[in-house]
Amino acid sequence: VGAEEVAEPFRLLAPDGSAVGDTDVGLEADDLRDLLRWMTLARRLDRECIALQRQGELTVYPGFEGQEAAQVGSAVALGPDDFVFPTFRELAAALVRGVDPVQYLAYHRGTWHGGPYDPRATRFGPICIPVATQIVHGVGYAMGLRLGGAAACCLAYFGDGSASEGDFHEGANLASVFRAPAILFCQNNGWAISVPTADQTRGEIWRRAEALGFRGVLVDGNDVLAVYRVTRQARDRALAGEGPTLIEARTYRIGAHSTADDAGRYREEADVDAARASDPIARYRTWLLASGHADEGFVAGCEAAAEKRVLEVREGVVSQPPPPAEWMFDWAYADPPATLQRQRAEALGGG
Amino acid sequence: VVAEAVTMARALNAALRDSLLEDPRLLVFGEDVGRMGGVFRVTDGLQAEFGIDRVFDTPISEAGIAGAAVGLAFGGWRSVVEMQFDAFSYPALEQIIDHVAKMRERTRGRVEMAITVRIPAFGGIRGKEHHSESPETYYVHTAGLKVVTPSSALDAYRLLRLAIADPDPVIVLEPKARYWSKEEGDLTTEGPRIGEGRVLRDGGTCTLFAYGAMVARCLEAAEALEAEGVGLRVVDLRSLSPLDVELIGRCARETGRAVVVHEAPRTLGLGAEVAALVMEEAFDHLEAPVARVTGWDVPYPPAALEQHYLPSVERICDAVRRTVAY
Numbered sequence: 001v002g003a004e005e006v007a008e009p010f011r012l013l014a015p016d017g018s019a020v021g022d023t024d025v026g027l028e029a030d031d032l033r034d035l036l037r038w039m040t041l042a043r044r045l046d047r048e049c050i051a052l053q054r055q056g057e058l059t060v061y062p063g064f065e066g067q068e069a070a071q072v073g074s075a076v077a078l079g080p081d082d083f084v085f086p087t088f089r090e091l092a093a094a095l096v097r098g099v100d101p102v103q104y105l106a107y108h109r110g111t112w113h114g115g116p117y118d119p120r121a122t123r124f125g126p127i128c129i130p131v132a133t134q135i136v137h138g139v140g141y142a143m144g145l146r147l148g149g150a151a152a153c154c155l156a157y158f159g160d161g162s163a164s165e166g167d168f169h170e171g172a173n174l175a176s177v178f179r180a181p182a183i184l185f186c187q188n189n190g191w192a193i194s195v196p197t198a199d200q201t202r203g204e205i206w207r208r209a210e211a212l213g214f215r216g217v218l219v220d221g222n223d224v225l226a227v228y229r230v231t232r233q234a235r236d237r238a239l240a241g242e243g244p245t246l247i248e249a250r251t252y253r254i255g256a257h258s259t260a261d262d263a264g265r266y267r268e269e270a271d272v273d274a275a276r277a278s279d280p281i282a283r284y285r286t287w288l289l290a291s292g293h294a295d296e297g298f299v300a301g302c303e304a305a306a307e308k309r310v311l312e313v314r315e316g317v318v319s320q321p322p323p324p325a326e327w328m329f330d331w332a333y334a335d336p337p338a339t340l341q342r343q344r345a346e347a348l349g350g351g
Numbered sequence: 352v353v354a355e356a357v358t359m360a361r362a363l364n365a366a367l368r369d370s371l372l373e374d375p376r377l378l379v380f381g382e383d384v385g386r387m388g389g390v391f392r393v394t395d396g397l398q399a400e401f402g403i404d405r406v407f408d409t410p411i412s413e414a415g416i417a418g419a420a421v422g423l424a425f426g427g428w429r430s431v432v433e434m435q436f437d438a439f440s441y442p443a444l445e446q447i448i449d450h451v452a453k454m455r456e457r458t459r460g461r462v463e464m465a466i467t468v469r470i471p472a473f474g475g476i477r478g479k480e481h482h483s484e485s486p487e488t489y490y491v492h493t494a495g496l497k498v499v500t501p502s503s504a505l506d507a508y509r510l511l512r513l514a515i516a517d518p519d520p521v522i523v524l525e526p527k528a529r530y531w532s533k534e535e536g537d538l539t540t541e542g543p544r545i546g547e548g549r550v551l552r553d554g555g556t557c558t559l560f561a562y563g564a565m566v567a568r569c570l571e572a573a574e575a576l577e578a579e580g581v582g583l584r585v586v587d588l589r590s591l592s593p594l595d596v597e598l599i600g601r602c603a604r605e606t607g608r609a610v611v612v613h614e615a616p617r618t619l620g621l622g623a624e625v626a627a628l629v630m631e632e633a634f635d636h637l638e639a640p641v642a643r644v645t646g647w648d649v650p651y652p653p654a655a656l657e658q659h660y661l662p663s664v665e666r667i668c669d670a671v672r673r674t675v676a677y
Contacts, residue, residue, distance in 0.1 A: 083425070083426075085422070112457075112459070113453070113456070113457045114453075114454075114456075114457025114458055114459075115457075116459060118458075118461050119425065119458055119461065119462055120425070120461060120462065125425065126454070126457050126458055130445060130449045130450075133414075133418060133445060133446060133449060133450060135418075136414065136415055136417075136418025136419055136421070136422065136446065137418055137419075137421045137422035137425065137450070138422060139415075139418075139419060139422060140418060140419030140420060140421060140422025140423045140424075140425075141422035141423065141425050141426050142422070143419060143422070143423060144422065144423045144425075144426035144427075144428045145426065147378075147404050147428070148426070154422070166414060166442070167414055167415070167418060167445075167446075170410075170412040170414050170415030170418070171415060171418065173410055173412065173415070174409065174410065174412060174415045174419060177409075177410055330459070330460070331455055331456040331458075331459050331460040332455070332456050332494055332495055333455070333495065333497075333519050334455065334460075334463065334517075334518035334519050335518075335519075337546055337592075337593030338546075338593065338596060338597070339593055339594070339596055340593070
């Protein structure tokens with residue numbers, strides 16, 4: 001590290017749940033309780049997905065345990081007209097944006113690519129596997145918002161590994177040059193599969209914004225209130241015509257990269273234990289109870305509701321029929337060429 | 352309107368202008384396309400007429416340009432983007448192959464990629480390295496894309512307008528060597544569609560299949576061989592994906608002989624696909640194997656050598672003579 005001092009992430013709640021800043025972020029009591037509802041549901045569903053994969057009901061699944069606050073806090077900060085471009089690890093954000101989890105999980109069931117939910121209706125882009133390409137989509141969408149004079153912004157999620165890609169830099173630079181109402185939201189979860197962030201970059205990701213002429217923010221990604229606050233500020237700035245913001249939310253990937261990965265090959269269990277001690281849900285629950293906005297009964301109710309919802313989702317996922325073969329041909333082109341129509345007939349047994 | 356002869360560059364410019372007039376949601380962007388009007392002047396005057404919001408310069412970011420077009424399409428915008436030269440389109444390949452080509456399918460038809468990627472392509476201009484490549488196979492081999500290349504000014508107007516109006520993404524490979532070629536007639540979208548080839552010269556002995564700048568060369572060869580009593584049919588494929596299988600099959604059956612001509616290296620060039628189609632569609636009618644006259648399987652050579660690389664009229668004539676004598 002050069003002359004720069006090591007920055008402290010913006011934080012409203014300490015890991016033990018005590019307030020260390022102004023926790024009045026403009027949310028009503030109901031909204032504050034919703035944050036815990038969403039995080040509780042997200043974690044329960046994430047664990048269920050891993051179980052579903054082990055039982056052969058899903059293909060490879062990328063878990064997000066530990067990142068609930070980063071996703072929920074940022075997604076809740078968006079308005080209904082805002083648009084999100086996710087990576088492949090944003091199930092929690094998808095839930096908040098109103099994406100039907102059964103449709104979302106059709107992706108991981110291997111039923112369809114992208115995700116069969118309607119990205120325009122949900123304002124949540126297709127699941128994106130190629131690393132960092134979705135950042136540019138988010139910036140392009142935001143450029144369109146500015147051209148059309150819309151009072152909305154676009155948020156693109158990405159990870160610490162994605163920040164090493166060319167598309168991160170191209171997207172960030174375009175966002176800056178065109179003053180696009182974009183939020184580039186990095187969940188730095190410490191790991192790009194097996195490579196720790198320290199081996200990914202010697203600098204801090206949020207600082208790159210300054211070099212490109214726009215605003216960068218570092219936030220404690222395990223503090224849902226702080227994440228909400230900085231995302232909301234970024235959104236306000238975007239809508240006011242003040243251009244993009246790069247947010248780096250420091251969090252931790254508690255689980256493996258995916259169900260196909262064995263994290264024991266590259267990291268110590270002790271490191272993970274330290275991260276578990278900084279659990280985002282426990283932190284927020286402690287504060288919420290202490291603040292008087294919720295009681296133990298509410299917490300128990302959240303867990304029961306999550307349990308019930310997750311069982312519904314499981315049922316929806318496992319009862320999904322395999323897709324018909326003609327789907328391969330149905331949407332490749334708006335007007336399929338004659339050659340493709342012949343192949344379709346051949347594939348479906350009519351040729 | 353009786354138009355005077357227009358260059359291909361001018362016809363392309365007119366196609367962009369007419370499309371911008373027709374659709375207020377259409378944007379034109381890329382490197383140097385704004386105030387300068389493009390390195391080949393294809394976008395000349397468009398920014399002045401339509402404003403900096405609709406016709407704009409971007410940073411040098413080919414992946415960013417293609418990716419931004421994807422994001423814009425989610426918001427209902429249509430884009431014509433320019434990759435300045437063939438080889439400079441490669442940084443955008445990930446965006447084009449992974450997203451532009453697949454997004455319609457990935458969203459089950461809900462989000463259309465009404466994106467036109469214009470790429471000045473091919474050789475014959477004594478260009479520096481990386482300025483003369485034939486990238487068509489990369490794009491033709493990518494499902495979800497359409498690929499067209501005009502051979503003349505009026506068809507360039509037609510193809511670009513059709514590409515822009517198409518709900519699917521279209522790669523338009525503009526033959527640089529033909530930018531200043533002129534053609535007389537009306538600029539119109541009437542005529543052959545994307546997916547259709549056109550017969551430019553009729554003949555009964557052998558069919559020459561070509562596209563881009565090689566079409567003019569094939570017409571020259573046909574002229575030369577007429578003196579030898581060989582009647583050549585010249586087909587401008589123009590739509591490289593989808594190919595006009597019906598026309599390819601019919602011409603091969605009617606003439607019994609076929610020669611495919613392109614600038615791209617031979618191996619897995621479009622000629623391989625055309626030859627396979629001829630075999631499938633016309634096997635019983637063939638008098639000779641399909642011949643290929645192509646660039647060699649080497650990197651595109653420097654200016655002083657390009658006449659040894661590009662199919663010449665003489666090489667085309669030789670291939671036809673061998674095919675006829677088979």
